[in-house]
Amino acid sequence: MTAATAIEVRDLTKVYGDVRAVDALTFTIRPGRVTGFLGPNGAGKSTTMRLVLGLDRATSGTATVGGRPYPELTEPLRHVGALLDAQAAHGSRTGRAHLRALAASNGLPDARVTEVLRLAGIESAAGRRVRTYSLGMRQRLGIAAALLGDPPVLLLDEPSNGLDPEGIVWIRGLLRRLAGEGRTVLVSSHLMAETAAFADHLVVLGRGRLLADSPLAEFVGGRADLEEAYLRLTASAAEFTSGTEEA
Structure with a gap:
């Protein structure tokens, strides 16, 4: 692992009113592998990703990329690529104009825009x-935006959402290639079969707490x-939490 490409979460907690969305999380996302980020709806996955990206402020604890909080990164697209919402691009802009605006804000050349459009398979659009x-197509555009700065770290929330079968095969291959290049790749998904097709490692949350942090093969076991x-795992965790709260 190199410090420049690891995502490190330490005792991370986020409280909204009476809701503890993220509860003392500690884990490291390492380079050279695809880490699947799993958990039921409301488990805290999206909140955790937003905290890593500086889109929300932690109640306590830290989340860093390469040892630094995301807001301290200059030209952040060169360090971290993220897809959190495929609907984020302004509808009145063309796909190329959207990417060119992002490129300009991070000191990236127009030539890179053409490269990622081609890589994402939407150059014709x-x-x-x-x-x-x-x-x-919006998903592909969001992935193109995440790749724009050729970053060593990627956080992708449900990247296969809306993709056709050809697109799903494409995203699997892309994730595997990015990890093979030594990048740090964190992918949130609710599709178990799809996650099993691309992930090397799993981080699983339940009710804001860490339930598992292990290689895929170890998590699945022999049968x-x-x-x-x-x-x-998630059913057992729910039963345990419910019993604790009633007590």
Whole structure:
């Protein structure tokens, strides 16, 4: 592991009123592998990713990229690429204009825009307004934006959402290639079979708490598939938490 590319979360907590969305999380996302980020709806995955990206402020604890909080990074697209919301691009802009604006704000050349459009398979749609894009095309545009700065670290929330079967095969291959290049890749998903197809390692949350941080093969074990192992873990955690709260 190199400090320049690791995501480190230490005792991270986020409280909204009476809700403890993230509860004393500690884990490290290492380079050279794809880490699947799993958990039921409301488990704290999106909140954790927002805290890592400086989009929200932690109640306590830290989240760093390469040893530094995200807001301290200059030209952050060169360090971290992120896809949190495929609907974020302004609908009246063309795909190319959206990427060019991002590139300009981070000192990146226009040539890189053409490269990522081609890589994402939407070069032919670059001149169309984003509002005419299908969900799958918006996903590809969001992934292109995440790759724009050729970053060593990527955080992708449900990147296969809206993709057709060809697109799903493409994103699997892309994730594997990025990890093979030594990048740090964190992918949030609720699709167990899909996660099993690309992940090397898993971080699993439940009610804001860390339930598992282990290699995929170790998590699954010798008999159960990923979905069975995941459901067993999250059900047990829910029962334990419920029992604790009632006590």
